[in-house]
Amino acid sequence: MTFPTPAPGRVPRARDSVEGLPGSRIREVANAALGRDDVLPFWFGESDEPTPAPVREAAAASLAAGETFYSHNLGLPALREAIAAYMAGLHPAVGAERIAVTSGGVNALMVAMQALVDPGDEVVAVVPLWPNLTAQAQILGARVRRFALRSDSDRPQDGWRLDLDGLLAAITPATRVLLLNAPNNPTGWTLDAQQQAALLAHCRATGTWIVADEVYERVYFGPGRAVGAPVAAPSFLDLGAPDDRLVVVHSFSKSFLMTGWRLGWMVLPPALVPAVGKLLEFNTSCAPVFVQRAGIAALGLGEALVAEVTGRLRLCRDTLLPLLAATPRVQVATPAGGMYAFFRVDGEADSLALAKRLVAEAGLGLAPGVAFGDEGEGWLRWCFASRDPARLEEGVRRLRAGLGL
Amino acid sequence: MTFPTPAPGRVPRARDSVEGLPGSRIREVANAALGRDDVLPFWFGESDEPTPAPVREAAAASLAAGETFYSHNLGLPALREAIAAYMAGLHPAVGAERIAVTSGGVNALMVAMQALVDPGDEVVAVVPLWPNLTAQAQILGARVRRFALRSDSDRPQDGWRLDLDGLLAAITPATRVLLLNAPNNPTGWTLDAQQQAALLAHCRATGTWIVADEVYERVYFGPGRAVGAPVAAPSFLDLGAPDDRLVVVHSFSKSFLMTGWRLGWMVLPPALVPAVGKLLEFNTSCAPVFVQRAGIAALGLGEALVAEVTGRLRLCRDTLLPLLAATPRVQVATPAGGMYAFFRVDGEADSLALAKRLVAEAGLGLAPGVAFGDEGEGWLRWCFASRDPARLEEGVRRLRAGLGL
Numbered sequence: 068m069t070f071p072t073p074a075p076g077r078v079p080r081a082r083d084s085v086e087g088l089p090g091s092r093i094r095e096v097a098n099a100a101l102g103r104d105d106v107l108p109f110w111f112g113e114s115d116e117p118t119p120a121p122v123r124e125a126a127a128a129s130l131a132a133g134e135t136f137y138s139h140n141l142g143l144p145a146l147r148e149a150i151a152a153y154m155a156g157l158h159p160a161v162g163a164e165r166i167a168v169t170s171g172g173v174n175a176l177m178v179a180m181q182a183l184v185d186p187g188d189e190v191v192a193v194v195p196l197w198p199n200l201t202a203q204a205q206i207l208g209a210r211v212r213r214f215a216l217r218s219d220s221d222r223p224q225d226g227w228r229l230d231l232d233g234l235l236a237a238i239t240p241a242t243r244v245l246l247l248n249a250p251n252n253p254t255g256w257t258l259d260a261q262q263q264a265a266l267l268a269h270c271r272a273t274g275t276w277i278v279a280d281e282v283y284e285r286v287y288f289g290p291g292r293a294v295g296a297p298v299a300a301p302s303f304l305d306l307g308a309p310d311d312r313l314v315v316v317h318s319f320s321k322s323f324l325m326t327g328w329r330l331g332w333m334v335l336p337p338a339l340v341p342a343v344g345k346l347l348e349f350n351t352s353c354a355p356v357f358v359q360r361a362g363i364a365a366l367g368l369g370e371a372l373v374a375e376v377t378g379r380l381r382l383c384r385d386t387l388l389p390l391l392a393a394t395p396r397v398q399v400a401t402p403a404g405g406m407y408a409f410f411r412v413d414g415e416a417d418s419l420a421l422a423k424r425l426v427a428e429a430g431l432g433l434a435p436g437v438a439f440g441d442e443g444e445g446w447l448r449w450c451f452a453s454r455d456p457a458r459l460e461e462g463v464r465r466l467r468a469g470l471g472l
Numbered sequence: 473m474t475f476p477t478p479a480p481g482r483v484p485r486a487r488d489s490v491e492g493l494p495g496s497r498i499r500e501v502a503n504a505a506l507g508r509d510d511v512l513p514f515w516f517g518e519s520d521e522p523t524p525a526p527v528r529e530a531a532a533a534s535l536a537a538g539e540t541f542y543s544h545n546l547g548l549p550a551l552r553e554a555i556a557a558y559m560a561g562l563h564p565a566v567g568a569e570r571i572a573v574t575s576g577g578v579n580a581l582m583v584a585m586q587a588l589v590d591p592g593d594e595v596v597a598v599v600p601l602w603p604n605l606t607a608q609a610q611i612l613g614a615r616v617r618r619f620a621l622r623s624d625s626d627r628p629q630d631g632w633r634l635d636l637d638g639l640l641a642a643i644t645p646a647t648r649v650l651l652l653n654a655p656n657n658p659t660g661w662t663l664d665a666q667q668q669a670a671l672l673a674h675c676r677a678t679g680t681w682i683v684a685d686e687v688y689e690r691v692y693f694g695p696g697r698a699v700g701a702p703v704a705a706p707s708f709l710d711l712g713a714p715d716d717r718l719v720v721v722h723s724f725s726k727s728f729l730m731t732g733w734r735l736g737w738m739v740l741p742p743a744l745v746p747a748v749g750k751l752l753e754f755n756t757s758c759a760p761v762f763v764q765r766a767g768i769a770a771l772g773l774g775e776a777l778v779a780e781v782t783g784r785l786r787l788c789r790d791t792l793l794p795l796l797a798a799t800p801r802v803q804v805a806t807p808a809g810g811m812y813a814f815f816r817v818d819g820e821a822d823s824l825a826l827a828k829r830l831v832a833e834a835g836l837g838l839a840p841g842v843a844f845g846d847e848g849e850g851w852l853r854w855c856f857a858s859r860d861p862a863r864l865e866e867g868v869r870r871l872r873a874g875l876g877l
Contacts, residue, residue: 081587091750126531127536348578
């Protein structure tokens with residue numbers, strides 16, 4: 068057999084839809100700092116604090132005991148039970164049989180997309196948004212429609228708002244999935260319970276799945292719940308029924324200081340669990356047992372650990388935000404949730420150029436808003452998760468120097 | 473707005489293409505043994521031996537040092553260098569810049585599919601085959617064409633053979649990906665260098681990608697290489713050029729006794745590396761640093777560890793196969809690679825029923841051949857990776873009892 072010879076010098080490429088996915092603009096800024104040890108980094112979404120020792124020790128004990136074999140696709144029963152008990156302290160109880168353990172929150176979101184999205188399906192995403200979520204939908208061949216949060220250009224200090232009626236009008240029976248991340252990375256915007264109720268009712272009518280990335284649930288500074296109740300942002304789990312088309316995604320990364328462990332979970336309708344179990348087999352097969360043991364230990368530390376982490380994050384927020392707000396040319400709203408300050412600088416329209424300039428000239432590492440979509444252009448994201456809030460004060464000094472103030 | 477109300481009682485479902493993926497028939501057999509501790513299991517593809525202590529200790533040391541943060545999408549530079557050096561001991565040198573570290577071999581294969589396969593693309597898979605590979609292609613919306621290895625029904629003891637001319641004819645310019653797993657799970661079939669050369673030349677002409685799952689490369693009992701050279705099955709890496717459309721997938725699971733760690737890698741054309749880096753970000757972001765440190769330690773043990781593992785596997789093979797071959801009604805070929813005996817029992821056409829009966833009546837846990845596609849129906853797979861070969865002898869006693877011999 069003979070076939071036409073491929074053009075000489077033709078370089079092998081991934082498929083166009085993957086080649087066309089934007090690379091991380093955050094890494095592009097971080098790469099500009101390679102080889103320098105004098106840059107203060109606030110670009111990635113993680114604390115500079117290692118995982119608490121008892122959690123690390125639980126993994127080491129599991130390793131010492133030889134727990135190095137394959138495990139259940141959906142996670143160790145003991146971890147699923149512990150997660151269910153933890154969730155029951157925050158929301159109406161969800162049985163362990165509805166919990167799937169994943170290799171990180173991002174893995175949970177990818178598996179959810181694989182479960183739900185056929186090529187050509189319509190996915191509506193509320194943006195600006197952590198770029199992985201929309202990229203996953205594109206990898207599955209979805210048509211992504213972006214629905215933008217609004218920031219009043221005259222009063223950005225008022226923060227980002229959802230045009231609820233506009234979003235409801237954008238979701239039709241042709242919409243397979245609504246993608247939401249609230250508390251939101253990068254803006255700090257959160258959904259309130261009334262908005263969630265309206266969205267849930269509407270999506271019940273249209274048959275649309277809600278994929279809710281609620282990984283910042285515990286990093287919430289908004290109106291409180293009942294006195295003495297653990298702090299948590301409003302959640303679709305407070306409203307949903309088991310058979311709703313609702314997937315809620317969680318992670319150990321943020322509130323348990325476990326970013327590098329790659330451990331997360333999702334809460335599923337019972338009927339979706341078998342399909343997700345299969346997909347987990349085809350993606351990573353399982354999370355390592357010793358990592359899952361660490362998750363059990365983290366949940367065992369419970370509210371003491373979460374309260375310490377979120378208390379620190381509140382202190383960080385309350386250190387950084389007034390300093391930013393008092394900086395000339397800077398416009399910023401105090402976020403109600405999440406661990407980011409999202410701000411604008413008067414006269415700076417190109418966030419990537421500004422972020423690179425701040426690295427080069429001021430030794431300050433921030434994420435450019437355009438990393439979260441065109442809707443974030445002109446903004447910068449500052450992750451304020453820090454062991455030592457004085458790091459944030461030094462960062463603001465560098466920002467002022469970088470802006471020539 | 474009003475929309476037609478979804479039919480009452482309609483249960484939320486995954487998309488049809490995912491609901492339609494077969495669940496694991498191996499787990500179906502294993503589930504039949506739940507609650508019993510008297511079953512001798514040989515159904516899963518892993519040894520009963522834990523990871524060597526120095527490897528576990530390397531992970532524990534990394535945890536103690538607080539290495540609990542996000543890492544590079546493509547893997548730690550030190551691990552990529554160590555893998556490149558390891559591969560250079562087996563094949564023509566491959567630079568570390570062509571290595572991507574993944575969360576297990578299965579994760580590498582899923583990411584490769586995401587990089588290469590558009591909805592509707594044709595994927596040709598040589599079968600019987602580990603079912604995850606074809607499932608991944610289906611999740612991406614590919615049309616999977618199965619090309620069956622042949623076993624002479626009169627002489628199954630001669631093993632499985634590839635009709636090379638038939639496979640070449642099946643691969644046309646319309647074929648986006650050729651999926652191969654050799655040494656093969658479940659049959660033990662291996663490719664020889666001449667077949668690889670013919671396939672590579674043909675796929676260069678058709679513009680077809682070869683995705684080669686070579687995770688059993690070191691578990692090879694076939695004709696040797698140069699005297700004193702480390703044992704390895706023939707590999708596409710012995711033949712390929714950097715710009716070939718070739719992705720070779722590897723894992724720490726089998727030859728380093730690290731199944732539960734979820735650590736693997738792939739060797740890529742340089743031009744594909746950026747796209748794969750993005751996809752890793754969107755799938756699991758990175759492998760945990762402490763897991764990667766364990767990988768570095770495993771490679772540091774080097775040929776001593778691999779020789780011990782593969783020597784044990786050879787002993788296991790040479791224990792089990794003669795016993796199976798001497799068992800009345802059993803027809804089996806001695807595998808040239810991999811860690812499985814794949815055999816038929818005269819008069820037993822339904823492998824799932826037979827496997828369940830052997831669990832129930834003989835306390836013997838085997839994998840049904842139909843788990844690997846219809847082409848495996850009528851066969852059983854026995855994983856012979858065992859710390860103690862006497863376990864295999866006891867298994868054969870149970871098989872004989874189960875068959876009423």
